[in-house]
Amino acid sequence: MRIIIPMAGMGKRMRPHTLTVPKPLIPIAGKPIVQRLVEDIAKVCDEPIEEVAFIIGDFGNKVEQDLKNIAQSVGAKGSIYHQEEALGTAHAILCAKDSMAGKVIVAFADTLFKADFKLDTNADGTIWVQRVEDPRPYGVVKLNDNNEITDFVEKPEEFVSDLAIIGIYYFRDGEYLRSELQYLLDNDIKDKGEYQITNALENMKNKGTKFTPGVITEWLDCGNKNATVYTNQRYLEYIKDEEGLVAPTAALENAVIIPPVYIGENVKIQNSVVGPHVSIGDNTSVYNSVVSNSIIQKDSSLKNGNIANSMLGNFVYYEGRQSDLSLGDFNTLTE
Incomplete structure (x- = not known):
């Protein structure tokens, strides 16, 4: 085939x-x-x-x-x-x-x-x-x-x-x-x-x-962005019982994780609530934030954010407030 x-x-x-x-x-x-x-x-x-x-x-x-x-x-x-x-x-x-x-x-x-x-x-x-x-x-x-x-x-x-x-x-x-x-x-x-x-x-x-x-x-x-975020949500529901959705190298400190989520290698989550229906790529950091129904890709940083129905690309730095976001790669946004 x-x-x-x-x-x-x-x-x-x-x-x-x-x-x-x-x-x-x-x-x-x-x-x-x-x-x-x-x-x-x-x-x-x-x-x-x-x-x-x-x-x-x-x-x-x-x-x-x-x-x-x-x-x-x-x-x-x-x-x-x-x-x-x-x-x-x-x-x-x-x-x-x-x-x-x-x-x-x-x-x-x-x-x-x-x-x-x-x-x-x-x-x-x-x-x-x-x-x-x-x-x-x-x-x-x-x-x-x-x-x-x-x-x-x-x-x-x-x-x-x-x-x-x-x-x-x-x-x-x-x-x-x-x-x-x-x-x-x-x-x-x-x-x-x-x-x-x-x-x-x-x-x-x-x-x-x-x-x-x-x-x-x-x-x-x-x-489009909204359809892709929804597809991510559905896939996490399909695979929620699989092993390895939270990488063993992820560092979670004072973090509440609400399944289903995907958390990649070397992710850092501190003083935050993540989930449900969130995917976070490798080497990304989340601090003092609330994240639900969103995709955050690799090598990005989220601080003091409250985001839902959002997509953040690779190498994004976001510091801000409650938002519905669509940020491409290599963006910096502070509020």
């Missing part, structure tokens, strides 16, 4: 946090979003992951090595491809055409999920979906009586289905997917000015490919 992860976008809705770090590397409960995604996909697969191909922009050598390490964490080879220009989802995926062989999962890196199904790798293809109250902002699928997908409808104005496509796809034949994506580019077939995977899916269906839905139990977005 191979996983292909397009993640070359600039993450504009997550600024300032994506000015220095690609959005998929922002931590959720102590691990980067993209690592959570790879691990969650591995859990629904009954066979080993042999390669994870990341499609990125110009993110630098350190990011590329971090991504390769994420692949290695699930026993896979990590491959790096570059998308020089944003020309749509089909174009992005095709940047990794050299890795499209055999069974392939395509997963866009701003989507996390929880599922209680096991992937049927004998199916022609599977499209991850979730029921939503208002399907109008999404691409949706229609099913027949055999639980096969009959139609893909993009942002329907009138109700046709409440099964929204979440951005994760399985294909039994990676070479076939590659040829269908290449066909779109060779014939300049676009939708709204871009090459879209949904056009390839429609062509494959019309040629007899049978797509089935993989219905997930929860779909978690990391598109």
Whole structure:
């Protein structure tokens, strides 16, 4: 099994946090979003992951090595491809055409999920979906009586289905997917000015490919600050019984910790209340503060603060009062 992860976008809705770090590397409960995604996909697969191909922009050598390490964490080879220009989802995926062989999962890196199904790798293809109250902002699928997908409808104005496509796809034949994506580019077939995977899916269906839905139990977005803080909250609930959520090197002095929390290596917490639903990265200090439902990344310092529903980046210094914060890397703010 191979996983292909397009993640070359600039993450504009997550600024300032994506000015220095690609959005998929922002931590959720102590691990980067993209690592959570790879691990969650591995859990629904009954066979080993042999390669994870990341499609990125110009993110630098350190990011590329971090991504390769994420692949290695699930026993896979990590491959790096570059998308020089944003020309749509089909174009992005095709940047990794050299890795499209055999069974392939395509997963866009701003989507996390929880599922209680096991992937049927004998199916022609599977499209991850979730029921939503208002399907109008999404691409949706229609099913027949055999639980096969009959139609893909993009942002329907009138109700046709409440099964929204979440951005994760399985294909039994990676070479076939590659040829269908290449066909779109060779014939300049676009939708709204871009090459879209949904056009390839429609062509494959019309040629007899049978797509089935993989219905997930929860779909978690990391598109903006509030959504990411909420996703961190949900993940901490999922993993609250795991060992090691509070690192043994964390120094806690006169500190009240309200689970679930993640506290990284060499964190210092003094005269403070932390939790619930707080993640604190390595080498960060919290003094005389109250923190709940927030993400504080690495090498930062919080003093005399009362924060909730907040994100603080790396190398942030904040000293202040009660706040709902979104501070990017290398910021200093005192009040």
